Amino acid sequence: MKALSAAELDRLILDATRAIPFGGLRSYGSLARQLGLPRGARRVARALAGNQDPDLPWHRVLRAGARIAFPPGSAGFAEQRRRLIAEGHRFVGARVIAVHSDADALDAALWSPDR
DNA sequence: GAAATGACGCGTT
């Protein structure tokens, strides 16, 4: 098994993020595990922080418990909340409530963020 | 090379 360079890993993380469908939600930890990084949540966050793709749906990536990772009140927090609401989601404080009826998002609706 | 930092996660209190 070839070891992945930091840049390659970043690319994989960004690709996995792009694969999240409209209305879908994933957590940093879940995303990390999918890529074989059991404790790589922070690594995923690092990759998103350095992304340059304006079309990257980074707002669909949440912290455990479906909470926004940015500090409440920060610009990032407001931006992410705005984008998620634009996709039909609802909020209770920093917590995101997935509200979708199509089968594609059923996954996200039932998805438990920390598992 | 040690200490601090951050878009994290989880058990405790």
Place this chain on the structure above:
DNA sequence: GAACGCGCCATTT
């Protein structure tokens, strides 16, 4: 359920 603390990981100071 909120606040806190500690562990994890890579980067930066």
